[in-house]
Amino acid sequence: MAGNAADAPSADLTVNEQGRVTIPAQIRRAAGIEAGVPLVVYVEDGRVVLETREQLAERLRRDVAAAWTGEGSVVDELLADRRAEAAREDQA
Secondary structure: OOOOOOOOOOOOOOOOOOOOOOOOHHHHHHHOOOOOOOEEEEEEOOEEEEEEHHHHHHHHHHHHHHHOOOOOOHHHHHHHHHHHHHHHHHHO
């Protein structure tokens, strides 16, 4: 959900016998989740997180952009790492 957590809608949910939960409409709207949209689910810091693939991709782009120091190229760094690994394997 975007925005301030204090302003975000909330709800109490119960897991049914089949392990399912129903996400209330106001929560789905606030999170931008529409019917039929595939979701990615994972556990982060003991919390269950649901997000669309687009939301996941955008979050990853933001995280990578925030971590990038502006020096060099990620591709060049990956190639250098792979070459160093190959060199270590050749020496073994």
